[in-house]
Structures are given as structure tokens and as C-alpha cells.
Amino acid sequence: GAGVSQSPSNKVTEKGKDVELRCDPISGHTALYWYRQSLGQGLEFLIYFQGNSAPDKSGLPSDRFSAERTGGSVSTLTIQRTQQEDSAVYLCASSLETGKQFFGPGTRLTVL
Amino acid sequence: QKEVEQNSGPLSVPEGAIASLNCTYSDRGSQSFFWYRQYSGKSPELIMFIYSNGDKEDGRFTAQLNKASQYVSLLIRDSQPSDSATYLCAVYYGNNRLAFGKGNQVVVIP
Numbered sequence: 001g002a003g004v005s006q007s008p009s010n011k012v013t014e015k016g017k018d019v020e021l022r023c024d025p026i027s028g029h030t031a032l033y034w035y036r037q038s039l040g041q042g043l044e045f046l047i048y049f050q051g052n053s054a055p056d057k058s059g060l061p062s063d064r065f066s067a068e069r070t071g072g073s074v075s076t077l078t079i080q081r082t083q084q085e086d087s088a089v090y091l092c093a094s095s096l097e098t099g100k101q102f103f104g105p106g107t108r109l110t111v112l
Numbered sequence: 113q114k115e116v117e118q119n120s121g122p123l124s125v126p127e128g129a130i131a132s133l134n135c136t137y138s139d140r141g142s143q144s145f146f147w148y149r150q151y152s153g154k155s156p157e158l159i160m161f162i163y164s165n166g167d168k169e170d171g172r173f174t175a176q177l178n179k180a181s182q183y184v185s186l187l188i189r190d191s192q193p194s195d196s197a198t199y200l201c202a203v204y205y206g207n208n209r210l211a212f213g214k215g216n217q218v219v220v221i222p
Contacts, residue, residue: 031208042214043156043200056207091155099144099204103155 002026004104006092012110013082021077021107025094032075033093033101034067043091049075082111114139114205118213126221131188133216135201138182144204145177145184150215151197160186191220 005024013019025032034046045059049069060066064083069075079086089108093101115138125131137145144163148156162168162175162184174187184203188195201213 043212045209045212048208050208056209095208098208099146099161099202099210100158101156101210103157106155 004092004094004102006090006104006107008107009105010108010110012112014112015084016081018078018080019082019109021079021090021092021109023075023077023092023094023104025073025075025092026096026102027073029094029096029102030072031095032069033095034075034077035091035093036088037091037106038088046077046090079109082109084111087111114142114203114209114211116201116203116211116213118201118216120216122217122219124219124221125191127191127193129191131191131195131218131220133186133188133199133201133218134183135185135203135213136183137201137203137211139203139205139211140179140182142203142205145175146202146204146210147173147175147184147186148200148202148212149197150200156200188218191218193220193222196220 007022032049036044047067048056051072052069064080067077089106091106093103095101117136147160149159150156160175162177168175172189176185198215198217200215202210
């Protein structure tokens with residue numbers, strides 16, 4: 001079956017612009033996660049959704065970051081007024097069982 | 113603060129040898145432990161999980177858990193060049209959250 005998909009795969013933007021990153025989880029997976037991974041670094045948790053609700057937004061770095069999930073499926077991560085330090089790979093994962101997360105291919109964001 | 117430590121630097125092993133990776137965690141109440149593999153430029157994929165003390169084997173991989181000492185390890189037997197990757201230890205500590213370690217890079221030398 002289809003895995004987790006993310007779009008775009010690459011995004012180059014100018015400092016100060018807004019960007020939207022999309023995640024399509026595996027069908028039926030109720031939990032959805034966003035992570036950020038900078039070059040050579042570990043996974044930084046951003047936000048977690050259970051259904052359409054986000055019980056844990058504790059990882060969002062600033063109020064420039066927001067995310068939503070609709071229909072218990074697709075999720076969008078929005079970064080407003082992008083900064084160079086936002087450059088990273090943004091990974092989405094979905095899960096049906098605790099701890100067993102399936103990751104998408106990621107979106108590589110470059111802020112010039 | 114839920115911490116997961118993977119302190120070893122890059123691990124180079126000859127093809128056919130055993131690669132041994134260790135991970136320690138801070139939350140004594142953690143019950144579920146996972147190993148993810150991440151190839152360069154790719155996203156992580158789950159390869160092993162373990163819930164009980166002792167060993168769990170799956171093919172060439174063995175996960176070992178010692179809750180009293182708060183460590184979990186991964187052994188890769190008969191290492192192959194295709195095993196060259198970064199291995200991430202992850203610990204479940206509740207509220208549907210995983211804490212990930214920073215990973216250990218393994219290089220298998222043919």
C-alpha cells in the first residue's frame with residue numbers, strides 16, 4: 001500500500017516568505033507527527049496530532065510555526081516569515097501503534 | 113527532560129563482523145524501545161522494537177534490553193555494506209511521544 005507522502009520534496013524560498021509543507025499519512029493512521037532534522041543532527045519533535053487535534057504542540061520553535069490537520073488525514077505545516085535557521089529537512093510520520101512510526105521522504109527547505 | 117543518549121562516534125566494522133550499538137535512557141518508567149535505521153539522505157525506518165528485558169532476534173538483528181541499567185542495545189551480525197547507515201534509538205515515554213537519540217553512524221567496510 002501507499003506510504004507517507006510529503007510535498008514538495010524540495011523548497012527554496014527567500015527569507016521572510018511564508019511556506020507550506022504538506023503531509024499525506026498512511027490511510028487509517030490516526031497519529032501524525034512533524035519533525036525537523038538539520039544536517040548531521042537528530043530528530044527534533046515539532047508537533048503531534050491525534051485525529052484532527054494537536055494535544056502536543058510543545059516542539060514548535062516559535063509562533064511563526066503552525067500546523068493543522070483536516071479530515072483526520074492530510075496535514076499542513078506552515079512557516080511564516082521564514083528565517084535562514086529554518087533551513088532543514090522536515091519529516092512527517094504517521095502511526096497506528098505506539099512507537100511504530102512510518103516516515104515520509106521529507107521536505108528539504110532552504111531559506112536564502 | 114526525557115533523554116536518550118547514544119554517545120559512541122562513528123563505528124567502522126569489517127564486512128561479516130558484529131556491529132554493537134548502545135543507547136541509555138533517563139526515564140526509568142519507559143516501557144517501549146525502538147531502533148530506526150536512516151540511510152544517508154533518506155528518512156528513518158523502523159527495524160526493531162523491544163518491550164521486555166532480554167534479547168529479541170529478527171534475522172541478523174538482535175535488540176537487547178536491560179531496564180534495571182536503563183540501556184538498550186542493537187547487535188548486527190554478519191554485517192553487510194548495506195547495513196551502513198545511522199541507527200537511531202527511540203524510547204516511548206507516554207503521551208504518544210518518542211524521544212530519539214542523535215544516532216550512531218555505522219560504516220561496514222568490504
